[in-house]
Amino acid sequence: MNRPDSVNLRRDRLKKRLREKYRAECEQELAALESRADYRPELGSFIALFRDGFSPKTVEERVGRRVVNLSCLQAPVELFHALNLHPYKVFGGSAVAGRMAAPSLPALVCPMIRAMLGALELENEAEAARPWVLPCTCDWMAKLGELDGLCGGQMTGPVHRPQLPRLKESPASRKRWLEEILALRAFLEHIAGRALTRRGLQKALLIMQEARRAFTRLILLRRAGRVPHIWFVLISNAFFLDRPENWTLAVNQALPGFTQAAGAPLVHLLGSPVFFPDFKLPRLLESAGLAVSGDDFCSSERIFPRNVAVADPSESGLLTALAESYHQGCLCPVFADSDRRAHPIVEGAEQGAAGGVISVVLKGCHPCDLESYSLEQSIRKAGLKFLRLETDHGPEDSQNLATRLEAFRHTLEAA
């Protein structure tokens, strides 16, 4: 983007100033995790993934594979791994990074998108052009490329935009989604400089199956109130920062340590995703005396879609099964209506013995905001308490949120 020299000069100075603050913000969060009473060395490996660097470039060095940036989980990561590529889920949770992008964006932009674009600009280390996969899920994701252009244009590499059919039930939408998967495959093959093989895809499916299995064990412990929310968020967020095999190993090593039940009223969460370093809500929940037994965030419990059910082991059969898994298994509010979403949310809350559900909407996340009103009805009808919070990554509303969380705990205790 062409800007006057004075504007560029200011941005360069701002970048320099905010980069230091961004690093300090991240380090502060990591140090706080290490100083917790329930910190264990097995959890340290997840902290290390962030502390040692979580930019695409650092992750590329760590995994020893070419990294392809991915803006949303709707693209099957198995395809990337099958082609020896590493999908890097670009994320944003930093209020400081958001300040970098804010001057170029609409005021009511989704805070996660603002933080994501800001972090990209702050972390830009004059690296080679990196490929991008931008699934057109919510409106912000669909416009991400244009928004990036407003923020200086960090997306310099080739971009592929899978178009997702929003209506799931029709055969036409299944067919169309499969076509998108094939187009994604072609894009990734071009990036990898090699063709997808049945064997490579099978291996990737197995690796992800193991990851899903470890994660399911973690979720079951969480349902029993044994996994503090803040650790669950950290572990989930770390998934894309290392090879999935390494992450799975680390999760399996961490599992036996989650032995202590919370002993606090349990809640189930839903709404906009939560990414490092924005651990404001996990901290406030703990301070308010609430524990989390489940959630519906695409940044944590929904990072994996449902299992890939393979009926036909041919390459075409594997691809069809993969497409089905991601399309039908996706419960993002953009693609699943509230009736369809309400059932697993209520079921998850009941499995986790949660007395209430808290909807946390990032201001500007329209799908989550919209659905929270209709979900509220279903949730209350199921006899669960409901609280709606709207926030962003900044700390200013902490006291306001704390007040409501404390009062919500009292309503759960009184019920």
Next chain:
Amino acid sequence: MSVRVGLDLGSTAIKAVFVKEERLIWQGLVATAPGQEALAEHLIAKGLAESGLDKGDLQNPAVTGYGKGLYAKPGKVIDEISANALGCFTLSGGLARTVINIGGQDVKAICLDDQGRVSDFIMNDKCAAGTGRFFELAARLLDTPLEDFGRLSRQAAGALELNSTCVVFAESEIVSAMARGAGREELIRALHFSVARRVAGLAGRRLAGGGVFLDGGPAQNEGLLEALQEELMIDVQVLPQPQYTVAYGAAVSL
């Protein structure tokens, strides 16, 4: 140690009450400023002097409000929503089922069960539109003490409409209306309805059956009460000294 003390460290004022059994025997407030704990201690000392009590008569205070974490050694810490519910329920003789509280920087609607416990609530998010801050700004712009708002509102001859409850945009809207010759009385009445619409929009979704009470500092404003009743289309009651309900609730929670 027979007297219970409630402290509400709010965003605009620190309120303190002394409660014997369930009777409010002293109340006082001071504007919030840095050094909230010291201000609260001074307020309690003032209360002791005015009530003739000894320090030994007082229990360690129950603390609530935005500044509750700033009080070093409270007897109890309670969130302001629960304190508000308990205070209003007790003072209303168990009649309150919905409490609408307008504080310095928030608006809450609280539903109570028949024990005075919070059964549900709703509160504004990160925006102070339609709160006590809004009235403070209006009072400054109109150069009129807040205490006169209720009386002046009733004297309004004509109807005027203000759309904004945002403390930033309302300023320009008020100034523009003044420039067009709008009278102070009409402006104040319009302000009340502007705030009442905002509060009704929030509270209208959380009205339990039974008595509806308005409290917080702005509840002393009769003009606002009238506007709120009109917008909610139900009767709303106000307890005596509604700015102390939350502090009272904290005290009786001990």
